[in-house]
Amino acid sequence: MPKFLIQASYTTEGTKGLLKEGASGRREAVEQVVGGLGGRIESMYFAFGEDDLVMIVDFPDSVSMAAVSLTVKASGTVRTRATPLVTLDEIDEAVRREVTFRAAGA
Structure with a gap:
């Protein structure tokens, strides 16, 4: 399952x-939302600073992650960033x- 790093900060x-x-x-x-789309929380931590919450979650696909992201952001209570994680x-x-690539101006 694809993994995502979620960084979130709460509004007032x-x-x-x-x-x-x-x-x-x-x-x-969070477990209800993630589990409801076939995902699971690998780790979840509260933090100090720019981010209030940091998580690593597994989802069956990117569409599931997008669905959660849109729904959570629409609540207006939290701002999130989701970063796809790639294994070694x-x-x-x-x-x-x-990969064939020509750099700009080359």
């Missing part, structure tokens, strides 16, 4: 919800593929 309203529910309440909500084996496979 989202932070109020976190204070009310606690971290375990948010994890349950996938990079090794990419290195073996021949």
